[in-house]
Amino acid sequence: MAEEGSISHYTIAQFKATTSNVNEEKVTKVLNRALIHQPELAVVVSDLTFVRVNVKWHYVCLFLNLFNREIIGHSAAPIKL
Secondary structure, three states: OOOOOOOOOOOOOOOOOOOOOOOOOOOOOOOOOOOOOOOOOOOEEEEEEEEEEOOEEEEEEEEEEOOOOEEEEEEEEEOOO
């Protein structure tokens, strides 16, 4: 490249940290992790996450049994706008 007079130009991706006050509210411990004497499936929680795959957004939803921390259900699909 130097012999032909070509110069390579590239940009390094830069991480820019931002601060946000989202989800900074204090949360009380309602369960207090006292699940030992609870029947199975007494407490089920879910998590919904959005991920970008190529140029489309998809969602991933998990249902978790807190009794034994087992995933009892899931769903994933592209978001249709």
